[in-house]
Amino acid sequence: LPAGLSQWFPALEVLDVSGTGLAELGAELLALPHLHTLLAKNNRLGGPGSLPKGLGQAPLGRSLRVLNLSGNRFAEVPPALLGLRALQSLSLGGNRLHGIPPDIQELRSLEFLYLGGNFITSIPPELANLPSLSYLVLCDNKIQSIPPQLAQLHSLRSLSLHNNLLTYLPREILNLVHLEELSLRGNPLVVRFVRDLTYNPPSLQELAGRTIKTRNVPYAPSDLPENLVRYLSLASNCPNPKCGGVYFDSCVRQIKFVDFCGKYRLPLMHYLCSPECSSPCSSASQSSTSQSESDSEDEASVAARRMQKVLLG
Amino acid sequence: MEQPVQTEVWKPQNLEELVRILHRIFAEDKVSVEEVQELMESYESNPEEWLQYAKFDQYRYTRNLVDNGNGKFNLMILCWGEGHGSSIHDHTDSHCFMKILQGNLKETLFQWPEKKGNGEMTKKSERVLRDNQCAYINDSIGLHRVENISHTETAVSLHLYSPPFDSCNTFDQRTGHKHKVKMTFYSEFGERTVCVSMRERAP
Numbered sequence: 037l038p039a040g041l042s043q044w045f046p047a048l049e050v051l052d053v054s055g056t057g058l059a060e061l062g063a064e065l066l067a068l069p070h071l072h073t074l075l076a077k078n079n080r081l082g083g084p085g086s087l088p089k090g091l092g093q094a095p096l097g098r099s100l101r102v103l104n105l106s107g108n109r110f111a112e113v114p115p116a117l118l119g120l121r122a123l124q125s126l127s128l129g130g131n132r133l134h135g136i137p138p139d140i141q142e143l144r145s146l147e148f149l150y151l152g153g154n155f156i157t158s159i160p161p162e163l164a165n166l167p168s169l170s171y172l173v174l175c176d177n178k179i180q181s182i183p184p185q186l187a188q189l190h191s192l193r194s195l196s197l198h199n200n201l202l203t204y205l206p207r208e209i210l211n212l213v214h215l216e217e218l219s220l221r222g223n224p225l226v227v228r229f230v231r232d233l234t235y236n237p238p239s240l241q242e243l244a245g246r247t248i249k250t251r252n253v254p255y256a257p258s259d260l261p262e263n264l265v266r267y268l269s270l271a272s273n274c275p276n277p278k279c280g281g282v283y284f285d286s287c288v289r290q291i292k293f294v295d296f297c298g299k300y301r302l303p304l305m306h307y308l309c310s311p312e313c314s315s316p317c318s319s320a321s322q323s324s325t326s327q328s329e330s331d332s333e334d335e336a337s338v339a340a341r342r343m344q345k346v347l348l349g
Numbered sequence: 350m351e352q353p354v355q356t357e358v359w360k361p362q363n364l365e366e367l368v369r370i371l372h373r374i375f376a377e378d379k380v381s382v383e384e385v386q387e388l389m390e391s392y393e394s395n396p397e398e399w400l401q402y403a404k405f406d407q408y409r410y411t412r413n414l415v416d417n418g419n420g421k422f423n424l425m426i427l428c429w430g431e432g433h434g435s436s437i438h439d440h441t442d443s444h445c446f447m448k449i450l451q452g453n454l455k456e457t458l459f460q461w462p463e464k465k466g467n468g469e470m471t472k473k474s475e476r477v478l479r480d481n482q483c484a485y486i487n488d489s490i491g492l493h494r495v496e497n498i499s500h501t502e503t504a505v506s507l508h509l510y511s512p513p514f515d516s517c518n519t520f521d522q523r524t525g526h527k528h529k530v531k532m533t534f535y536s537e538f539g540e541r542t543v544c545v546s547m548r549e550r551a552p
Contacts, residue, residue: 077501078501106431106500106501107500107501127431129431129432129500129501130499130500130501148407150431150432150500152431152432152500153432153500171407171408173431173432175432176432176498176500193408194407194408194409196432198434216408217408217409219434221522225523
């Protein structure tokens, strides 16, 4: 790009240099204070220095709202762009990304994130810290699991996950109340009940800790070594609302199928305090297994009705 | 050697003329599928002629009504953002023509699931349709899914359905279960329609 760009066109708002074979976007862009949309698709960007240094601090860094770098050769999200605090829309579709940096959470204004068609294998939970994210595209990657924290993306309206390597979803996905579109096709989602074989039985220390917590055995810091006092404070409540149990390090992963009115079954991963916790704990009630199954489906039924419309589309 | 008989098709010079010719064809009692397909294919896409109908939505593909064919057919333009795709759907006993105006669309054909099917649906074939190509499908041929598989380019397609229909079935690829949906237009004759209900979506 010509060095005099910002002097000749100081009022430039939209610049499209797609399909021009550019291998780098240079410093000549930095002084464009009104440029809000930069389209640089289908170029040869991706090497070091593809984006100008100091991007986040430059006038351009404060004005840029839309950045499209799809169809290039980026093997990682270029760190230079993580300083774009005003960026609302970012596309890195069709590149060579193998992962998403946790610092993606720096893009505080991001609403639209397109990462389809890469080689991404996992999603950092920090992605969930983007407060305004409404459209997230992760299709055509190699993702094996979705972190449950993603359910914290309260503004999410559309989530594209098709053509990945997902076998189940976290149950928290039902919490995405504004979700209108969810694509899951082309994933090896389990359709039959899978017994988790990797349950590591709790240690004696954990069993003792659980008993202290669930029986409310009183203790004071003077009664125990400091490390055990700290350990006891780390108890997590069993996510099963019908179970009053706690766990420390050892929990069961169990896949439950949530049935959307008989039309669509989603395998959702539940973390429970023990294998017995799939139904209300025997100490808590005398419900039979089938009763408890329908109880726990009741709990999901409100969310299920909402998700049904999303899923069947 | 005998020359194969060619159906002569008037090549429309623009979209308006295509619509006029379609009206004439559909005014007859009998309509030839081949004739319509060739006609649609022969129209050379010119964005200036259809840009007013091409309204994109950020989250999913849109259906934009162009002409309602005096009740005999619906002609509409579909706009597909990067990665946007449809569910697997049928065509409610109607003829469906789909022509690419811009970009590319992948069409995957599926067999109808068994009556009490509870298994993965069977793919019959797939292909990528290119600029100006026109595909045809009806329920006896099978079901299909249409997707813009590009992560960098949008796609625009011109669809003709005859007779017009406003509901169809979508199918879950993993189980073959079907679900009836009502179809709505994102815009009609170039005007954005007010969103009445976000409930049921077009396939």
